Amino acid sequence: MVGSFDAFSFLSVVFRLLLAALCGGLIGFERSKKDQPAGLRTYTICCVAAALATLTSYYVYEMLTAVWAEGESLKFDGSRYAAAVLSGIGFLAAGSIVRAAHQQITGLTTAIGVFVDVCMGIAIGAGFYAAVIGAFVMLIIVFDMMGHFEGAFKRRTRNLTMVVSFEDILDLDTITEAIRNYGAEIYEFDLEETGEGNIRSAVIWTKLPKENTSHSLFLTAIAQMPCVESVQELIA
Amino acid sequence: MLHFLDPFRGVDTLSVIIKLFTAVLIGAAVGLERSHKNKPAGVRTHMLVATGAAIASMTGLFIQLATDMPSDITRISAAVISGLSFLGVGTIVVTKSYNVKGLTTAAGLWASGIVGIAAGLGFYEGAFLAGALILFSELSAGFFRGLITHEPVYNVEVLTRDKDTMAKVMRVLKDHHVSISNLKMIFTEVDGEPYYLSQVHLKIRSDSDKEKIYSQIASVEGVEQVLEIEQIK
The missing domain is CATH 3.30.70.60 (Ribosomal protein S6/Translation elongation factor EF1B)
Known part of the structure; x- marks a missing residue:
């Protein structure tokens, strides 16, 4: 009943949602330090919601075969929620891109950051842990270290x-x-x-x-x- | 999965009532923090979003289970997610100083919708846990804010006479590890004497260093005056 991490089970649902909150929270904490409009809460919310959407797809599939006994419905596409979530967060992220004075565009990093956060959440929901570790490490490197590097580079x-x-x-x-x-x-x-x-x-x-x-x-x-x-x- | 909940995952009347209650409850939980901070989207908005999303996904399930029409359970609710994002963009505001406000509120509404979809399908485990995690993250943000130390940025004005002086000032600032940005320079003449008025954003580590930095700048040859205009961050 409780099950393992890989298969869809209560334990894996709990684990993946907690992992989503943790990963999203850490990245968001990092961004909060730099006073970004998207901080701890935004990143955590987006990551958990994306993971939930993917987990819901697994849930529906399991229910179709086990409880609702419809058999594997030909029309069910497990990736539809994840796809909708991604296109949706694209709209939200676009709202944070600002056209500032003197033809400067700002907020692009925030937008892409939230977008990648959702991508990571989807991978967590699917249990694709290898990709999650890679993505998390990459995000920390880019957000934490590249900022200094890029600033120093631009001044010189x-x-x-x-x-x-x-x-x-x-x-x-x-x-x-x-x-x-x-x-x-x-x-x-x-x-x-x-x-x-x-x-x-x-x-x-x-x-x-x-x-x-x-x-x-x-x-x-x-x-x-x-x-x-x-x-x-x-x-x- | 917790199989004792299985009887309540269908589209019979009892399941529908339980699912709607779940959606309303979790929507309220997510919206509670926003309402507490007087954000435009309060408890009612989040409850409405979650309930609407739950109804949409329940309808998708109903069409699959109770009718003969061929359909995809997830299509209606997937469209809900896209639609909520449109709504979310409408709540994001860009202020006059080019700050983005309302991103977290928009994300919260969007997440309420996703939680509502899960509730409508009977995925109680996921919906409750995700709702609890979101609520926890919103409440704990205050705790974490204490851990975050912001480096203040000051808008400082430096008045110099020589054209080389500003370069010397930059070198001094670099030696003290002060981050410089947004240099603006205005050339004026006062009583026939040339003056360079420079405005620059300085990121200084802590308050105690601030006065030391200012006196360091003032001691550079050619600097007439150092004035802190305001603290930006």
Whole structure:
């Protein structure tokens, strides 16, 4: 009656749901530390619910053969709940992607994090423990360590994104010429919609010269120009 | 499975009543914490979601067991999950400072639906356990919050005269392991004298270090003034 871990039994149901709460909770705890909108509760809820959905599919199959005695119904597809859960969490996650100022997109990591959390929950519900261990380790590495790595990398890179504000639209030519004289390369620039008054602003993607990769020196040089109101570096 | 519950997993009247009660109960449990924090979706909303989902999955089961029409038990309830996600997106709000609010509430509603589906099919073990785990996680979040130490981020303004000064300041900050982001620089002239006004976000370890860092910045040659504007986090 109680059964083993692998087969669908009361013990495995209890174990898998507890495991889902544990894994989701640990990842969520990790994200809570970084003040993310999706924290401990969101990750735990999503993981447990996804595991429950998969377990429900197993439950229905067992009931069809044992209790309700319909035989293996030809139309029953055990993966339908898991598929619906995934497409559903995709919508929810999309709601957390934000289009911020200066053409910055933020919240993508949160969205994908919740999505992967649900994927992990589905694997737990199915009893696919090998995949769960792998996924959990990967998530911890990505969320915990990659953040520092990526931040440090971005600060040292030669690519710099900034938003420059100025008064006259013709100043943009002066600014781009000054950037080129500095030795930097311009990938792209984008004039933004007018803000308050007659202050215009533009987002410029540049590549700093090899000889001088200091972000602050470059920004100081741009700020020094008389036509420039302000300059701000954008780090995604 | 707990086979003593088997008589109550069908679509006879008694089973239906028990299943609906289960759905309402667990929905209420999940919604209790949200209501306590005055979130837009309270106890009633979660109960409604769970009950609706239970009815949907019960109907799917009924069509399979009591009628001759060929069908898939899970199709109706799977559509419930997708539909709830649409609803969930509608409750997510992005504030003016580009913060996302309501994600946990949306996830809670979505989970209530899944628990309701399980209850409607008679999967009492899973529904109760999942509901208990969700409730436990919502209640224990307060406990865990005490364990989480946030590193505060301050918006600091530095006034300098030389164009090289800011680079020196950056080096000093790096030596003290202060995380720098969002550097904004404005060039102004006061009485014909050039001034660079820099605004930068600093992530400093603890309050005691904060004053030391500020005095370190101020002691760099060329720095006129260091001013903490606000604490962002």
